[in-house]
Amino acid sequence: xxxxxxxxxxxxxxxxxxxxxxxxxxxxxxxxxxxxxxxxxxxxxxxxxxxxxxxxxxxxxxxxxxxxxxxxxxxxxxxxxxxxxxxxxxxxxxxxxxxxxxxxxxxxxxxxxxxxxxxxxxxxxx
Numbered sequence: 001x002x003x004x005x006x007x008x009x010x011x012x013x014x015x016x017x018x019x020x021x022x023x024x025x026x027x028x029x030x031x032x033x034x035x036x037x038x039x040x041x042x043x044x045x046x047x048x049x050x051x052x053x054x055x056x057x058x059x060x061x062x063x064x065x066x067x068x069x070x071x072x073x074x075x076x077x078x079x080x081x082x083x084x085x086x087x088x089x090x091x092x093x094x095x096x097x098x099x100x101x102x103x104x105x106x107x108x109x110x111x112x113x114x115x116x117x118x119x120x121x122x123x124x125x126x
Contacts, residue, residue: 001025001043002115005035005061006050006077011100015048018104019111023118032056036064044072046115048107051078062091075110077102 002024006012012028019026025043029035032055038044051058058076065072074093079100088094095114098106 001027001038001041001045002111003027003029003035003038003044003047003072005029005032005047005053005058007031007053008050011050011077014104015107018107022108022111024111024115032058032061035061039065039070039072046073046075046111048075048077048111051076052080062093065093066091073114075107075114 002019004012004015004019004026005028006015007030009030012030016026016028027038027041029038031053035047035049036056039047049058049061056064058078062074064070065074070093072093073095074091075096075098076088076094077098077100088097096110098110
């Protein structure tokens with residue numbers, strides 16, 4: 001399962017469609033609090049995380065993950081360039097920074113590179 005966390009619903013829905021079409025099981029959260037619940041799912045293979053959200057923001061969620069030893073790989077998306085990729089290196093889970101607006105192909109490439117191939121879907125018995 002890939003977790004998409006962004007308070008911008010159109011972006012979240014776009015990423016959900018892209019990942020579903022790639023064959024991933026996808027869960028979405030619109031805030032850090034909801035994301036925190038999904039991160040405890042043992043099937044969570046990766047997270048695409050917006051940095052600026054109300055409530056628990058992306059940086060705070062990354063700190064919580066570190067404190068709890070949750071090692072899910074993370075791709076950061078943000079429209080704000082008030083920090084650099086080097087600054088994100090303090091968070092061991094962060095694999096990539098993608099600036100918004102992004103090309104959907106950039107998400108596809110990053111997900112394949114950092115989260116691996118989607119699990120094959122079960123084929124119903126005849």
